Amino acid sequence: MMDTYIFLADGFEEVEALCPWDLLLRxxxxxxxxxxxxxxxxxxxHGLKVRADVTAxxxxxxxxxxxxVLPGGMPGAANLDADPVVDKYVAHAAKHGHLGxxxxxxxxxxxxxxLSGKEATCYPGFEGQLEGAxxxxxxxxxxxxxxxxxxxxxxxxxxxxxxxxxxxxxAARKVCRATQHRTFAGLKKTRTV
Numbered sequence: 001m002m003d004t005y006i007f008l009a010d011g012f013e014e015v016e017a018l019c020p021w022d023l024l025l026r027x028x029x030x031x032x033x034x035x036x037x038x039x040x041x042x043x044x045x046h047g048l049k050v051r052a053d054v055t056a057x058x059x060x061x062x063x064x065x066x067x068x069v070l071p072g073g074m075p076g077a078a079n080l081d082a083d084p085v086v087d088k089y090v091a092h093a094a095k096h097g098h099l100g101x102x103x104x105x106x107x108x109x110x111x112x113x114x115l116s117g118k119e120a121t122c123y124p125g126f127e128g129q130l131e132g133a134x135x136x137x138x139x140x141x142x143x144x145x146x147x148x149x150x151x152x153x154x155x156x157x158x159x160x161x162x163x164x165x166x167x168x169x170x171a172a173r174k175v176c177r178a179t180q181h182r183t184f185a186g187l188k189k190t191r192t193v
């Protein structure tokens with residue numbers, strides 16, 4: 001199973017980070033909330049204060065298969081985009097693992113050429129920044145090793161899609177049942193090649 005890192009910057013969209021975090025934990029994924037600040041304290045776009053597990057500066061070099069998740073929210077996504085540790089972990093996951101980005105955050109992947117030739121989606125208005133992507137009408141889509149989603153109202157679907165990619169569909173169905181979500185079956189059309 002892949003170690004998973006959810007990077008947080010001041011101004012992150014709280015639900016887009018914490019809902020996938022919760023679902024990944026329920027699936028048994030080793031997931032860490034990572035603050036790009038000097039300490040573990042991060043403030044969301046609506047004022048929620050979160051204490052992350054670690055700081056980005058303390059992570060060291062990425063190694064092995066990893067998953068990197070980038071929540072949206074502004075200026076959170078812009079702050080993530082400017083961080084050198086995020087850049088390093090995104091580049092590593094693009095080659096050795098999986099990437100997830102929701103809302104505005106897919107622009108971070110587009111700017112780095114990671115979405116080139118891949119189907120992707122984002123919060124309306126950011127489409128022009130998904131350089132090289134095939135824009136999708138789907139609300140959440142996985143294409144090869146990248147999962148993207150449109151925004152906060154899709155945080156559960158985005159999180160379950162990440163569970164499916166990391167742990168498999170059976171694990172995703174189990175988490176859906178345990179959380180009283182109607183079914184995982186409705187998510188199976190999110191994958192493209």
